Amino acid sequence: MSSDAPIAALTVLGAVLGLDVVSFPQAMLSRPIVAATAGGAVVGDPVSGLLAGATIELFALETLPVGASRYPEWGSASVVGGALLGLHGAMHPGALSVALVAAIATGWIGGWTMIQLRKLNGVWARRLRSSIDSGHGTAVVGLQFGGLFADLLRGGLLTLLSLLAFVPLAEATLAIWGADARLSRAVSVVVAASVAAAAVWKLFRVTAGARWYLLGGLALGLLAMWLQ
Amino acid sequence: MPSRVEPAPPHLPVITRMEMALRLFMIQSAWNYELLLGNGIGFCVEPALRLLPGGKKGVAYREALARQSQYFNAHPYLAAVAVGSLARAELERAEPARIERFRTALCGPLGSVGDRLVWAGWLPACSLLALAAFGLGAGPVTVVLLFLGLYNAGHVALRAWGLSVGWRRGMRVASALANPVLREGPAHLARAAALVAGVALPLALGRAIGPGRTLLGGSVLVVALMGALAARLPVWLQGWRLALGVLAIWIIYSLAQFTVVR
Numbered sequence: 001m002s003s004d005a006p007i008a009a010l011t012v013l014g015a016v017l018g019l020d021v022v023s024f025p026q027a028m029l030s031r032p033i034v035a036a037t038a039g040g041a042v043v044g045d046p047v048s049g050l051l052a053g054a055t056i057e058l059f060a061l062e063t064l065p066v067g068a069s070r071y072p073e074w075g076s077a078s079v080v081g082g083a084l085l086g087l088h089g090a091m092h093p094g095a096l097s098v099a100l101v102a103a104i105a106t107g108w109i110g111g112w113t114m115i116q117l118r119k120l121n122g123v124w125a126r127r128l129r130s131s132i133d134s135g136h137g138t139a140v141v142g143l144q145f146g147g148l149f150a151d152l153l154r155g156g157l158l159t160l161l162s163l164l165a166f167v168p169l170a171e172a173t174l175a176i177w178g179a180d181a182r183l184s185r186a187v188s189v190v191v192a193a194s195v196a197a198a199a200v201w202k203l204f205r206v207t208a209g210a211r212w213y214l215l216g217g218l219a220l221g222l223l224a225m226w227l228q
Numbered sequence: 229m230p231s232r233v234e235p236a237p238p239h240l241p242v243i244t245r246m247e248m249a250l251r252l253f254m255i256q257s258a259w260n261y262e263l264l265l266g267n268g269i270g271f272c273v274e275p276a277l278r279l280l281p282g283g284k285k286g287v288a289y290r291e292a293l294a295r296q297s298q299y300f301n302a303h304p305y306l307a308a309v310a311v312g313s314l315a316r317a318e319l320e321r322a323e324p325a326r327i328e329r330f331r332t333a334l335c336g337p338l339g340s341v342g343d344r345l346v347w348a349g350w351l352p353a354c355s356l357l358a359l360a361a362f363g364l365g366a367g368p369v370t371v372v373l374l375f376l377g378l379y380n381a382g383h384v385a386l387r388a389w390g391l392s393v394g395w396r397r398g399m400r401v402a403s404a405l406a407n408p409v410l411r412e413g414p415a416h417l418a419r420a421a422a423l424v425a426g427v428a429l430p431l432a433l434g435r436a437i438g439p440g441r442t443l444l445g446g447s448v449l450v451v452a453l454m455g456a457l458a459a460r461l462p463v464w465l466q467g468w469r470l471a472l473g474v475l476a477i478w479i480i481y482s483l484a485q486f487t488v489v490r
Binding site (some may be wrong): 005022023024025026027029030031033034037038040041046047049050051054055057058059060061062063064065066072087094097098100104105107115118119121122124125126132133134135136137140141143144145146147148151157173176177178179182183184185186187188189190191192193194195196197198199200201203204207208209211212213214215216217218219220222224225226228 | 253254256257258259261262263267268270271274284289290291292293294296297304305343347348351352354355356358359362363367368369371372375376377379380383392414415418419421422423424425426428429430431432433434435436437438440441443444447448450451452454455456457458459460461466467468469470471472474475476477478481482483484485486487488
């Protein structure tokens with residue numbers, strides 16, 4: 001399976017979607033529900049990619065980019081998660097659990113790389129300080145494009161290294177997976193949904209009346225789920 | 229009735245306006261812990277500053293660009309308001325000290341309003357709507373297009389409105405920030421998003437787990453219990469970190485099961 005992974009195409013996708021998180025164009029192409037679906041589509045299974053994306057999206061609801069907060073970089077991470085699930089198929093026992101661990105770990109490291117990039121941007125800004133302070137257009141524009149290309153490189157490298165580590169690791173793990181397929185999938189989704197439930201409660205309880213809308217919606221949602 | 233006629237802004241060629249609008253999408257690419265969004269503001273205002281007397285080589289251009297590239301903090305989408313109003317202030321040759329005071333005063337409101345409206349309102353609302361569509365059985369193309377189309381309709385409209393209102397009002401832009409959409413929008417959005425969240429979470433859970441009422445019913449109960457516990461976690465101990473630990477333990481257990489079965 002691992003030899004079938006289109007590493008180059010996924011690396012380019014991870015670079016572009018990693019760039020979208022902060023640098024350009026912040027159109028939320030990097031949200032898990034989009035990025036993991038795209039990752040799954042690249043390996044030929046967008047439906048599994050969507051399942052990975054929806055599950056990672058539940059985690060991402062907890063880490064909204066408010067202010068200068070530090071958060072996982074979900075763009076490149078979701079490409080890795082979606083591709084891993086797509087490579088093995090959503091029905092493979094344990095595939096969702098392994099894809100989620102790979103995506104969260106990549107997102108965590110990706111968040112760290114974003115902080116390092118911001119520090120690097122700071123170093124470049126200090127070096128160009130006198131030129132910026134005297135209004136040189138090339139310094140201002142150069143700093144901006146330098147940060148843009150460094151971020152593109154960061155996302156690509158992160159995706160590449162993560163795929164090189166997790167594709168064989170996932171293959172080896174899934175070959176000796178012992179737990180039931182449906183239970184494995186349920187455990188992964190329940191963990192993600194618990195994080196999301198806590199996140200939406202914390203997010204909306206501060207708005208007057210919102211908790212009643214949440215409870216009303218929950219009643220409707222549970223009814224619809226049961227009737228499906 | 230008092231007259232509220234605003235002075236007409238100076239002429240801004242369409243190509244300059246488009247270049248500024250395009251640059252707004254890159255406003256954060258040199259974000260750092262010293263200048264924050266500062267260089268990005270200078271980068272976005274720069275096309276307009278070329279219209280100052282003497283052009284790119286003129287003293288006015290250099291002084292204005294140096295002023296606009298200093299420390300600045302705002303929400304990246306609403307920074308468009310600052311870019312429009314600061315560009316107009318510079319082209320109208322307002323007093324430098326006044327521009328600097330105005331620039332400093334813009335930081336707070338453009339940050340807090342944007343965070344509440346976009347990051348804590350519009351983004352989760354669109355994300356939850358996409359999850360609800362997934363839960364109702366929509367395919368990959370429908371879910372992705374629904375999310376991207378809806379989110380970016382709001383995103384691009386906000387940036388375009390910001391640049392336009394900033395340019396039209398110049399240093400009198402404060403009144404635009406009292407717009408009902410910005411003032412009351414976040415609360416309405418939060419209520420709508422809370423309703424969608426309630427519908428979306430069980431539906432998404434149902435589709436992701438698949439058929440089987442016993443497993444699904446048990447899963448709902450566990451989510452309610454674990455969600456209530458996770459809501460009490462201290463802020464620094466984020467749920468996704470704990471989730472990584474739980475999933476890692478689950479993987480180790482599953483591999484041990486394989487050994488036991490053999």
